[in-house]
Amino acid sequence: MKVLVIDDSRAMRAILSKIMSELGFDVVTAADGREGLDRLGEDDGIGLVLVDWNLPGMNGYELVKAVRRDPAWDEVRLIMVTTETERENVSRAMDAGADEYVMKPFTKDVLLEKLVFLGLVKES
């Protein structure tokens, strides 16, 4: 499966790309929500999006809403990976259509747990 990693930090994109590659995903990246949506529109092989909340321009929450508005992306799984830790905002993101929520800092094990829960990785 192909995963799209959207984060404005190059360092965080590098960390997430490495983890997801090790887990067997093909990785593409974007630096903001608008670029992320463009990538998603160009590549119908993307089945999972990891998106930060706090992005320049279109933020991660707005991206989740935009993806869920388009039936063409119904099967795309969305995980927010973010420093946005307020309970109210976590609820907003889940209500908007995020499938899972990972708070930074995270470990590979935490991310793996979410991927297993979503059935995207088999439990070893």
Place this chain on the structure above:
Amino acid sequence: MVHEDEIVQIVQSIWMSILGLGIVADGTNSMQERLSGRRTLTACVHLTGAFEGATLVFCTARLARRMSSVMFETPPEALSVEDVQDALGELTNMIAGNVKPLLEGSSRLSLPSVVEGLDYRMIVPGSRVLSQVGFECEGEPLHVTIVQREAPPAPA
């Protein structure tokens, strides 16, 4: 008020899970003295809303490059200035994001900004220091400071 031990816990958790590096609070608050004469980076993430202020991280350029090297899995000498600034900005973003729930009310984080130089002062105008903790990582100093903007005087 954000207690110093809460900041220590947050920073150690980030350093361990993201960098795999140990970092210890060394009880030092004399930041100017420790960083004076050394090339330094400062990253700042502002908080706006119920709490008005900022989270600032000060460290030597050498430590910033070492931490960036871990994040990018690239030798320190191969990293660009932008890579190093990006990595310190993201670490500061994570600290600010985890400090936010400790503050009263709902606030938003800004995108990080980073400055680099020698013997400069970083000031958030109209603010006072709420908490400040000195750390040591890889033998190099690092300081985390939380500042709060003073409320403007009430109209007469």
